[in-house]
Amino acid sequence: MKSICSEHLLVYMMNFWSGSLLVFYLLKLGLVLAGTRVDEENLHAFLFSGYNKEIRPGMNRSIPLPLDIISYLYSLNDFDLNKGKLSLTAIFLLTWVDERLSWNPAAFNDTNNISISQKKIWIPNLVNINPYDDVTELRTDASAVRVFSSGYCVWLALQTFKVICKADVTKYPFDTQTCAMRFYVWGYAPAEVKSKCLPPVADEFVYYSENGVWDIIDSSSYIQLDFHKYEIINFEFVLKRRAPYYIVSLILPIASVSFLMGFVFLLPVESGERVGFSTTSLLSVIVYLTIIQEMLPESSEPNISTLGYILVTYVVTGSFVVIEVIISLWIQSRPSQSPVPKSLSRLMTCSLKKRNKISEDTLDTKEEECDNLIDEVTWPDVLRMYDKACFILTNIVFCVSSFIYFCIVLS
Structure with missing residues (x-):
């Protein structure tokens, strides 16, 4: 025993x-x-x-x-x-x-x-x-x-x-x-x-x-x-x-490149660098998307990577940025003396900053000043407002999509 x-x-x-x-x-x-x-x-x-x-x-x-x-x-x-x-x-x-x-x-x-x-x-x-x-x-x-x-x-x-x-x-x-x-x-x-x-x-x-x-x-x-x-x-x-290796070698680079997309609208149109800058940023995101697709399994069960969705969002956003840059160049090429369409002029005068310039003495005076501002709108004014709107919109899309991704993966 x-x-x-x-x-x-x-x-x-x-x-x-x-x-x-x-x-x-x-x-x-x-x-x-x-x-x-x-x-x-x-x-x-x-x-x-x-x-x-x-x-x-x-x-x-x-x-x-x-x-x-x-x-x-x-x-x-x-x-x-x-x-x-x-x-x-x-x-x-x-x-x-x-x-x-x-x-x-x-x-x-x-x-x-x-x-x-x-x-x-x-x-x-x-x-x-x-x-x-x-x-x-x-x-x-x-x-x-x-x-x-x-x-x-x-x-x-x-x-x-x-x-x-x-x-x-x-x-x-x-x-x-x-x-x-x-x-x-x-x-x-x-x-x-x-x-x-x-x-x-x-x-x-x-x-x-x-x-x-x-x-x-x-x-x-x-x-x-x-x-x-x-x-x-x-x-x-x-x-x-x-995760630290992937954060340093993958997440931060792709986030940085995508974040730069919106700043193309801060470049002077006269520099001629807008198209090159936007297309280079878009190609960089596509390259990262290709690398990610090679690393992830082909199976989509139970779901494909959330990072893949975010990269596709960045690619689509980059494509729209290229289109917006082309439109900005078209606006810049318009002659200054060429009249701006009334609908576009009225849209600009309805902005908050334009309204602040209008005297609020009487409603009749306000309407008269609005008509005067509509006639004074030029294509350079349209370009400045357009660039500002595109810059804000692009960065909002980037921040919202990135926030959603980190909320999902860190939950």
């Missing part, structure tokens, strides 16, 4: 995969092999005499075999949003009892635990059921199983998986993604093997190497039943994109 308790304690202290740490803990608990090589050879011969690895452990077949699973994330290798492919490496600690692998330590010179190749004994067939490419099972030739005299088996496996993870890029580049590795204990019904996800005995990210693009803000492991009542073992991760 004391030996079994020590073995369970060892399992909850084996939150490592390095061989040197394994030796350290074994020495600390006094569970290091005490026998000779001959004793271990005799033990192997004793254990595998008549052993059939195709048959699952468990003397009473009416009771499912308890299988405990602990998962540690080791590294996040790559996340391709366009393909919806997540590549990651994880460490799995699986424990179960195989009564056929039990022995009396005293009969083998106090040898109470040995390491056995996974090829020689029964191990749970853990199969990934959401693979991106080929179906992958948790089996690596380099792995071995630590077996104790009570038949208690501890399997520590390290493996890389490529799984499907559908990306939601609505809030890109401030997005958060939820991805999971899903497994079946293939070939066994819940009545034969009963899985249980245990919490890590130490920090679940103790082995994790930080990724340059993604932060892992949460993780969980749980078991759910499919429609056939088979167990699905889930290891779920919540990833949050590191």
Whole structure:
């Protein structure tokens, strides 16, 4: 009984995969092999005499075999949003009892635990059921199983998986993604093997190497039943994109270029730079739009990126700015002596500043002064008012669209 308790304690202290740490803990608990090589050879011969690895452990077949699973994330290798492919490496600690692998330590010179190749004994067939490419099972030739005299088996496996993870890029580049590795204990019904996800005995990210693009803000492991009542073992991760790089290299440049569009109307028409300035700004926004489209997945489920909508808004606004610049050049080219249409003159005289110039002595006087102002309106006056209106309108569109975007992505 004391030996079994020590073995369970060892399992909850084996939150490592390095061989040197394994030796350290074994020495600390006094569970290091005490026998000779001959004793271990005799033990192997004793254990595998008549052993059939195709048959699952468990003397009473009416009771499912308890299988405990602990998962540690080791590294996040790559996340391709366009393909919806997540590549990651994880460490799995699986424990179960195989009564056929039990022995009396005293009969083998106090040898109470040995390491056995996974090829020689029964191990749970853990199969990934959401693979991106080929179906992958948790089996690596380099792995071995630590077996104790009570038949208690501890399997520590390290493996890389490529799984499907559908990306939601609505809030890109401030997005958060939820991805999971899903497994079946293939070939066994819940009545034969009963899985249980245990919490890590130490920090679940103790082995994790930080990724340059993604932060892992949460993780969980749980078991759910499919429609056939088979167990699905889930290891779920919540990833949050590191946004500072995208803010500096993408958001700020495109916002700056778009903000400059309205200032084209402050350039003197006589300089001849308005058309060049507006078209260059428009092309810059289009280039950024192309870059964004290459980075985002083609799928529109559940929604396309809000940033895409904003960039399209900037492109449309830039197109209207080019048209407005052409109209301003047409107004500038009109002869000063050419009469301004009455409707346009009246629209200008109805502005607040024009009204302030009108005397408010009597209504008749006011109407008379309005008629005089209409006759005095020239094309340079129209151009000044036109440039001012276009400048204000363009900047309002930019500020409103940018405000809406940040409200959505930061909510």
